[in-house]
Amino acid sequence: MTDTAYNFAYLDEETKRMIRRAILKGIAIPGYQVPFASREMPMPYGWGTGGVQVTAACLTPGDRLKVIDQGADDTTNAVSIRKFFERTAGVATTERTAEATVIQTRHRIPETPLTGDQILVYQVPIPEPLRFLEPRETETRKMHELEEYGLMHVKLYEDIARHGHISTAYAYPVRVEGRYVMDPSPIPKFDNPKLSGNPAIQLFGAGREQRIYALPPFTEAVSLDFEDHPFEASKPDHPCDLCGAEGSYLDEVITDDRGGRMFVCSDTDFCAERRAAGHAGRLAAPYEETAA
């Protein structure tokens, strides 16, 4: 299955070494965006090239890889990236969170708690949390250097003044160990609490923007808020219609043209395992192996 024309996990060893150095630097300075010489990958920029390069640099032949997009293993881009590593690294793959040693993700943190033996690799489109307040990289780097985060607080305050709430629903910024403000990638803010104190290594790769950053295990990542407007990890106020889970993040599915809809776990592995264990939601069909 492995394509012998390419090195293990596609990238040559020199490139992997360069990426590993950036990862180590990122781990040494949690939340700091480390510039790295991102390569052109055989998939488009913006489609996970940063995550793919980080995963390639982390994989060893003994690893078991899981790839999710929107929490699901079967979304087309997750399938494509998983296939890429099956082909170029020949590593084992899995859809089960608990069995994976490396998990590459886009837009979600798995519901099943991670362990110290796992690496979670995030695909990041815009690594700079201040980018939409200040488009210039030269300026935002200076702002990070000087811990000049007032602009971000003003933005959050203006949201509250205008809407009564902070109007950031995903890619909600966090402050890492009281130092760097970090973009957690476009995960829903529901997932933000899982960033903090997580036993797994969390690595963030932005290919097009040529940045890598990291949260080492058990790092504190505090979602920005105000004393009188505390951060709230919100989700649709429903249980999962398939597995009945109350506390998982949900996708909304339109079921007909008369306003009918249902809510299902976005984490497909979590949902399938609950159904296999006998949990059932409002619209659950009897559990079948293939319906995962």
Add this chain to the structure above:
Amino acid sequence: MYVAVKGGERAIDNAHAWLAEERRGDPAVPELSVAQIREQMALAVNRVMAEGSLYDPDLAALAIKQARGDLIEAVFLIRAYRTTLPRIGASRPVDTGAMACDRRISATFKDAPGGQVLGPTFDYTHRLLDFALAAEGEPPVAATAPPDETPTPRITDFLGRDGLIQPEPATDAEPRDLTREPLEFPADRPLRLQSLTRGDEGFVLAMAYSTQRGYGRNHPFVGELRIGAVPVEMDIPELGFAIEIGEITLTECETVNQFAGSRTEPAQFTRGYGLVFGQTERKAISMALVDRALRWDELGEDDTGAPAQDAEFVLSHADNIQATGFLEHIKLPHYVDFQAELELVRKLRAEALASRREAAE
């Protein structure tokens, strides 16, 4: 009843098979060969080599075939291939002054040693569809002459001899490599030129055009435009001398731009520089104009806030592979983010409606 969508893998395989069929088109029509594309779509091949940063006409032609003529897709194929190639070493700087010119024109002097050579240009063709091309046939044979052995020194060297144009300091320092290091600002001129030469032709053209229309105007003349072959030489450590490893076609444009000076500093022209793989004239001229616009700071000009003067803006957006990837990624699923926003909008609406109701009571 909702069934979790399975089958992404099969859908992808089927899509690829369909794509391959569409690429071939009607099987009753003969298939294009890579050699046909290389020979008859040469300017497309040149663009793919220039923006793909890989000088290989056969691979560029193959990429165009595979990409169904989508040149940005073809550039992408070349870039993804290029990045896997080992670096054996660096060539010596090519000497474009010693170019075997197919075309060499100057807009600043009526004549100069080496002469004006129009070469194979569209410039003075009338843009009338040539229906004779629809019927296949051989073109009339072009007139030939023995090659002119006179050297064609650079036009700007004549100006330089009289101190009329600002000299560019020569250096043996190794330039930074855009493809091996992350782009960081401020970017020096070698880095800016690397970015521009592989930048999207349309983008660089639009930036250059904007300077002509007043957004960072720099009064350019085409001092010289030359297209032709130059030998590529490489030092071979085992041999102890340089050998010629091949020949590449380049387009070089030097613009002569507005002069600066003061009572004490004698007035001098300045220049912009464009150098691009293949016959890629529009791109080379555009590159020279944008290069010149980006030099405002070192030449002591005002920053007028024009986009073409803003290195961070120009360099961050010139690469069409980065741009198209990020643009097109919004086709990927965003259910999770959208759900988060949906829920927030519902909450804000519910609160606003409730307070409106309260106000009405």
